[in-house]
Amino acid sequence: MVLRTGRLLLLLGLLAVVVLGSVALGAKDIPLTGVWHALTTPTGSEDDLVVRGLRVPRTALGVLAGVALGVGGALMQGHTRNPLADPGVLGVTQGAAFAVVLSIFTLGVTGLHGYIWFAFAGALVASVVVFLLGSSRTGPTPVTLALAGAAVSALMHGLVSALVLLDRQSLDAFRFWQVGGLAGRDLAVLWQVLPFVLVGLVLAAFNAGGLNALALGDEVARSLGQRVVLTRVVGVAAITLLVGGAVAACGPIGFVGLVVPHVARAMTGPDHRWLLPFSGVLGAVVLLVADVVGRVVARPGELEVGIVMALLGAPFFIALVRRRRLVRL
Amino acid sequence: MKPAKTGPRDGGAVRIGAASWRLRWRPAVVVAVGLVLVLFAGALSIAFGDFPLGLGQVVDVLLGGGARSQRFVVVDLRLPRALTAVFVGAALGLSGAIFQAIARNPLASPDILGVTWGAGVGAVTVITFAGSLGAVGGSLSTVGVPLASLAGGLLAGLLVYGLAWRRGIEGFRLVLVGIGVSAVTGNLTHYLLTVGDVTDAARAMVWITGSLNGRGWEHVVPVGLALAVLVPAALVGNRQLGALQFDDDTVRGLGVRLDGARTAMLLLAVVLAAVATAAAGPVAFVALASPQVALRLAGTATPPPLGSAVVGALLVVASDLVSRLAFGGIELPVGVVTAVLGAPYLMYLLVRSRREARV
Numbered sequence: 206m207v208l209r210t211g212r213l214l215l216l217l218g219l220l221a222v223v224v225l226g227s228v229a230l231g232a233k234d235i236p237l238t239g240v241w242h243a244l245t246t247p248t249g250s251e252d253d254l255v256v257r258g259l260r261v262p263r264t265a266l267g268v269l270a271g272v273a274l275g276v277g278g279a280l281m282q283g284h285t286r287n288p289l290a291d292p293g294v295l296g297v298t299q300g301a302a303f304a305v306v307l308s309i310f311t312l313g314v315t316g317l318h319g320y321i322w323f324a325f326a327g328a329l330v331a332s333v334v335v336f337l338l339g340s341s342r343t344g345p346t347p348v349t350l351a352l353a354g355a356a357v358s359a360l361m362h363g364l365v366s367a368l369v370l371l372d373r374q375s376l377d378a379f380r381f382w383q384v385g386g387l388a389g390r391d392l393a394v395l396w397q398v399l400p401f402v403l404v405g406l407v408l409a410a411f412n413a414g415g416l417n418a419l420a421l422g423d424e425v426a427r428s429l430g431q432r433v434v435l436t437r438v439v440g441v442a443a444i445t446l447l448v449g450g451a452v453a454a455c456g457p458i459g460f461v462g463l464v465v466p467h468v469a470r471a472m473t474g475p476d477h478r479w480l481l482p483f484s485g486v487l488g489a490v491v492l493l494v495a496d497v498v499g500r501v502v503a504r505p506g507e508l509e510v511g512i513v514m515a516l517l518g519a520p521f522f523i524a525l526v527r528r529r530r531l532v533r534l
Numbered sequence: 535m536k537p538a539k540t541g542p543r544d545g546g547a548v549r550i551g552a553a554s555w556r557l558r559w560r561p562a563v564v565v566a567v568g569l570v571l572v573l574f575a576g577a578l579s580i581a582f583g584d585f586p587l588g589l590g591q592v593v594d595v596l597l598g599g600g601a602r603s604q605r606f607v608v609v610d611l612r613l614p615r616a617l618t619a620v621f622v623g624a625a626l627g628l629s630g631a632i633f634q635a636i637a638r639n640p641l642a643s644p645d646i647l648g649v650t651w652g653a654g655v656g657a658v659t660v661i662t663f664a665g666s667l668g669a670v671g672g673s674l675s676t677v678g679v680p681l682a683s684l685a686g687g688l689l690a691g692l693l694v695y696g697l698a699w700r701r702g703i704e705g706f707r708l709v710l711v712g713i714g715v716s717a718v719t720g721n722l723t724h725y726l727l728t729v730g731d732v733t734d735a736a737r738a739m740v741w742i743t744g745s746l747n748g749r750g751w752e753h754v755v756p757v758g759l760a761l762a763v764l765v766p767a768a769l770v771g772n773r774q775l776g777a778l779q780f781d782d783d784t785v786r787g788l789g790v791r792l793d794g795a796r797t798a799m800l801l802l803a804v805v806l807a808a809v810a811t812a813a814a815g816p817v818a819f820v821a822l823a824s825p826q827v828a829l830r831l832a833g834t835a836t837p838p839p840l841g842s843a844v845v846g847a848l849l850v851v852a853s854d855l856v857s858r859l860a861f862g863g864i865e866l867p868v869g870v871v872t873a874v875l876g877a878p879y880l881m882y883l884l885v886r887s888r889r890e891a892r893v
Contacts, residue, residue, distance in 0.1 A: 287641075288710065294641065338884050349884055351641055352826070356880040359819040363873025366743040366818075367866055373732055380727045380735055460717050508725075515721035519714040523697050526710045 209479050212472055216486045220268075223493045227264040228256060231500040232507070235260075262392045267496050267510075268489045269395060270387070270451040271461060273402045275488020276409050276481050277447035278462025279469065283416045283477055284440045285350050291463035292448045295350070296357035298457040300331020301449065303361040305382055309375045310368045320382065321397055321453045328449030331357055336441045385456035385511025387496050398450040405446030406485070412440045413477040420475060458511045460518045461488050467525060491518070561832035561841050568844035575851040576620060580612040582858060610750075618749040618813055619854045619868070620847045621757035623820055625810035627846020628768055630821030631828070631837035632803035636796055637709045643822035644807035647712030650816035651719035652690020653808060654742045656682035657815070658723050661738045662730040679741065680753070680812040687808030690715055695800060708800075744817030744869025746854050753813045760809040764802050768839050771799045818873040820846050823880050830883055849876055 229235050235243075235252050242248075243256035274292070281290040292298045304327025308314040314323065339353035369376035415436035418426040423433050448462065469483035492510065495517055499508040580596075581587045585607050587595075594600050595608040626644070633642045644650050660678040698704075698711040723742060727735045740747075807821065824846035825837030831845070832838045853871035860871075 287639075288706075338881050352880065353884055355641060355822060356877045356884070359822070359873040359880075360877035363818060363870045363877065366739065367870045367874075370736065370739060370743070370866065370870075371864065373736060376736055376739060377732045380724070380732075384721070384724050384728055459721065463713065463717070512721045512725045515717045519718040522717075523711050523714040526707055526714070527697065527700055 209473055213479075213482060213486065216483065216490065220486055220490050220493075223490050223497075224264055224268065227267060227493045227497050228260045230497050231255075231260065232505050258391075262390060262395060263387050263496070264493065265392070266390050266395050266398075266454060267387050267493045269399065269402055270455045270458065271489030271492030272485040273405065273447040273451040273488075274458065274461040274492070275465040275469070275484040275486075276406060277444050277451070278488070279466040279477070279480050279484035280409055280412065280416070280440055280444050280447070281462065282466050283420065283480075284437065284444070286420070287351050288467070290351060290354075291459070292452065292457070293358065293459060295354035295444070296331040296335045296361065297328045297445065297448045298452055298459075299358040299361035299365070300334075301325070301328040301452040302379075302383065302457060303327055303365050304330075306365050306368045306375055306379050309378050310372055321394065324453035325401070325449050327361075328452055329445050331361065332441060332445040332449070336437075340437075382456045384509040385458035385514075386509035387455055388507060388509070390454065394454050398454045401446045401450040405443045405450065408439050408443035409447065409481055412436065412443055413481050416440065416477040417475075420477075456511065458492070458514055460514045460522075461492055464518045464522045465491055467522070471525070558832075558834070561834055561838045564828065564832045564838070564841045565844050568841065568848055572620060572844060572847050572851060575848060575855060576616045579616045579619070579851055579855045580608055582855065583607070583612060614751045614754045615746055615749045615854070616851065617754045618757065619746055619851045621754065621761055622746075622810040622814045622817060623824070623847035623850030624765075624843040625757055625761060625806040625846075626817060626820040626850075627824035627828070627842040627844070628765065628839055629803045629806035629810070630846070631825040631839050631842035632768065632771075632799050632806075633821070634825050635836045636799060636803075637706075639709055640826055641822070642709050642712070644803070644811075645816065645818075645821065646709065646716060648690040648694050648714075648716035648719055649687045649804055649807045650811050650821075651716045651723060652693075653683035653687035653811040654723045654816055655690075655719045655726070656684070656686025657741050658726045658738045661741060662726050662734050683815075684808050684812035686719075687811050688804065690719055691801075691804030691808060695797075695804070740867050741815045743867040744815035744872070745867035746814055746850075747865065747867070749814065757809050757813045760805060764806055765840075765843065767802055768799070771795065771802065772839050814850075815867075815869065817850060818869045819876045820849055820872055823876040824849060826880060827883065 225237070225240070229237060229240050233252075233255060235256060239252045240256055243250075243253040244261075247253040247257060278291055281292070281295055282288055284290075285295070287294070301324040304323040305320045307327075308320060308323040314320060335350065335353045335357050338356070339350035365379070369379050415426075415431055418429055418431040419433065419436060421429075426436075427433050451458070465488045466480065466484050469480055469487050473479040473483050492514070495513040496510040498517065499510050499513040502508065502513075577589055577592050581589055581592045585603075587604065587608070591600060591604060592608065595604050596613075600608070630643045633644060633647060634640055636642070657679045660682045664678070694708065694712045694715050697715070698708040700707070727738055730738075810817075825842040827849075828841035828845045829837045832841045834841075849872055850868065853875055854868045856875065857866050857868050857871040
């Protein structure tokens with residue numbers, strides 16, 4: 206208990222350092238005094254404009270998306286009792302992708318502010334469909350839920366391929382959305398997504414205790430007096446809001462929702478009341494680090510955070526899988 | 535009171551040397567019916583096109599008759615395409631069945647284990663650098679795509695296997711490492727799509743969706759040879775796979791040499807997936823869905839290898855036919871159709887098994 210509180214505080218401290226780094230580092234490195242100046246007494250100098258107009262919104266969005274994806278991933282792995290579960294597996298990402306492509310193809314929507322509501326609606330519809338398909342009379346089982354997710358994902362992916370192959374303009378817009386990035390987002394995007402993610406986090410907090418009981422299996426949970434179906438419904442709602450919000454704002458950033466819960470589990474053990482906050486903070490740290498790395502290595506251009514995430518996260522993940530006895534679900 | 539259920543009805547045992555199989559009637563019926571349907575769909579696929587033929591004419595030409603022009607259309611153009619479809623589908627179905635049995639997870643398909651995305655990186659690299667970036671030219675850019683995809687797929691498969699090896703192979707760790715490797719390769723592929731111009735991206739997109747357009751004998755032969763060697767090997771190995779569905783201690787208790795059996799079967803599955811992907815691109819969903827469909831049709835505990843191969847073949851041939859028939863003049867890549875046809879079927883199976891659970 207004390208140990209885990211200490212670790213969480215340490216992780217929060219790390220997040221603060223990473224946030225500072227994210228505001229200071231980039232195509233143009235800004236000294237910390239300059240950052241301080243921009244935040245407290247802006248005079249409209251170039252550094253001030255970069256910090257206030259670009260870096261702060263980008264960093265804030267990175268924290269939001271990281272928390273959402275980390276907690277969302279942990280919830281998904283808990284509900285499906287499947288260590289492979291991530292937004293991709295449950296169809297949420299492909300649902301959002303399909304809605305984005307459809308909006309470009311049929312309505313000629315361009316730009317992020319247009320996509321965001323479509324992405325969100327797509328994520329919502331896909332996860333509700335997956336939940337309904339994967340549910341048996343007694344609520345969804347891990348295997349049927351994952352299979353339903355794969356089925357819906359494949360269907361959406363097929364439709365996306367069809368649309369982008371029929372229309373070159375859609376492909377051109379879509380291929381850049383698909384790599385996932387934080388660049389070019391302003392605070393308006395953040396405000397659009399924030400309420401959904403906050404509600405998702407509240408639902409996730411309510412879900413943690415029930416999820417612990419479900420980890421023992423649906424039968425045992427029911428005999429312990431858990432309302433299994435209610436817990437599942439709340440969980441899916443939280444997952445949809447969190448992951449849907451993050452994907453809508455940043456495109457499909459893979460791997461955060463997959464890797465982070467595994468690392469967090471190694472720090473906390475399987476108790477979801479600890480696992481969820483750890484996953485959230487760790488998700489933000491990881492996403493921001495990846496974003497900063499993407500800005501620094503490819504100067505003056507940049508690598509999208511989704512790509513850096515995979516290139517950095519995968520070797521780390523594989524090393525972890527090899528080294529430890531993974532905490533099984 | 536109901537009488538107790540009798541055990542599974544066995545048709546008897548087939549023995550070749552030390553190996554033996556129990557012949558169950560239901561999987562055998564699935565394979566037989568499936569083969570008939572594959573033949574029928576293949577014949578339809580050969581008959582259909584800009585130069586339409588009757589089914590009787592198709593059979594006539596295949597048996598050595600027919601006019602010169604008909605022979606050209608059938609033997610040089612449509613037969614290789616149909617055979618590529620059948621072989622690719624069978625290879626993907628069998629590959630998926632082996633992966634799923636070893637990892638004890640229905641999601642463990644070559645897609646998740648990084649094989650198809652590894653192949654994707656290879657192929658898209660060649661397409662992108664042969665196109666607007668111009669670093670790969672001439673015949674290398676046409677021969678290069680299947681070769682690069684084969685190399686990429688095998689490399690990714692071996693990388694996953696090597697990284698997952700830790701005093702033996704465990705299904706759980708294998709799948710997790712596979713996810714790691716496919717995340718890298720998948721993202722590299724998406725990144726490469728943003729590097730070139732939109733024409734290259736469109737070509738690459740067709741390839742990574744999976745297409746049978748313009749497939750000739752040079753695509754048929756490698757997959758056909760691989761199947762001729764690997765299907766019998768898979769059937770022999772399946773005896774071990776049946777045991778692998780239990781946990782490791784039980785399997786050792788049954789006297790199966792675990793790692794040898796797993797290594798051989800995994801290698802076999804990787805080669806099947808890589809060869810299939812080299813021929814037609816990573817046709818979506820076949821490796822995942824075929825074993826699950828075959829398993830439910832055959833009523834077995836693990837995906838039946840032959841049944842999965844036949845279901846895979848049928849899925850790809852039928853999808854190719856649909857991709858050419860359904861959209862008027864536009865021909866979509868077959869991978870779009872396998873996903874759009876296969877996914878609802880898997881959904882239907884899920885819903886149906888839910889109804890059964892209610893009874």
